[in-house]
């Protein structure tokens with residue numbers, strides 16, 4: 001069974017308050033994009049006790065046994081009898097990028113195992129399991145434009161689409177750790193909520209739709225601010241860092257050629273699908 005875990009971008013990201021559990025309450029719109037990993041799971045011989053993982057593509061830091069897809073397997077194996085599996089994961093989504101690639105792999109792995117082995121797990125139980133693997137993880141089980149609140153796992157479906165627009169994603173070589181990025185931000189309540197801003201014409205978003213991580217991340221890594229400015233220079237109708245960074249996306253009314261503009265960066269371009 002093969003699945004294609006996709007990345008997300010955040011349209012607006014307000015960090016509202018710090019919680020006693022050291023997480024933060026946030027408000028953000030998660031928007032799925034077409035950049036995807038490839039994940040395959042094959043059952044292996046009954047004589048093999050441990051699941052195996054084979055990684056290709058972008059090299060993820062950490063031990064393969066600590067990969068989030070392995071953690072997803074073990075989370076379900078605590079509750080259900082499953083055979084050992086051979087996992088193939090081809091990484092195309094950069095990490096330390098604010099694109100949620102690891103969370104997406106984990107969410108797709110949970111659903112793949114549930115479906116492949118016919119495990120008696122309802123969709124809402126899968127959402128509760130997913131949050132144990134990462135605050136962003138439940139979103140990828142829903143995978144359509146969603147307002148998220150709480151730690152990022154309380155959802156409200158929104159009537160919102162960027163269909164017809166074109167997205168350019170730029171990831172510089174710098175990687176950003178999510179916990180470190182949260183530690184640098186002072187929480188605050190926004191004056192205008194994200195759903196209100198998203199109802200306005202996209203050309204009005206520039207000065208209203210904010211990502212609260214940008215200020216401290218741009219201060220530390222000015223190259224990320226420069227990328228955002230360059231995307232506006234190229235004609236983006238809206239540009240922002242995604243999540244805790246370091247990737248920056250630009251939304252355009254039409255396809256653009258940026259291949260010579262960011263020679264040292266990972267670049268991905270595609271249509272907005274939703």
Ligand SMILES: C[C@@](CO)(OP(=O)(O)O)[C@H](O)COP(=O)(O)OP(=O)(O)OC[C@H]1O[C@@H](n2ccc(N)nc2=O)[C@H](O)[C@@H]1O
Nearest residue numbers: 022023024098099100134135136151178179182243244245
């Ligand atoms: C910032 C966001 C925005 O979508 O995404 P990324 O930029 O990582 O993609 C998310 O909130 C990241 O979610 P995720 O990456 O799944 O976070 P987790 O692994 O659960 O948490 C890593 C650490 O980030 C901090 N954390 C995470 C989520 C949250 N709402 N508040 C937090 O303070 C905590 O210190 C936690 O220990």
Ligand SMILES: Nc1ncnc2c1ncn2[C@@H]1O[C@H](COP(=O)(O)OP(=O)(O)O)[C@@H](O)[C@H]1O
Nearest residue numbers: 062067068095096097098099100101102103105
């Ligand atoms: N399958 C995976 N893909 C990416 N990162 C993974 C994976 N499994 C574990 N990780 C760890 O999770 C961290 C964050 O990854 P990811 O969620 O893709 O990034 P981001 O915080 O940029 O959204 C990485 O630094 C890596 O150590």
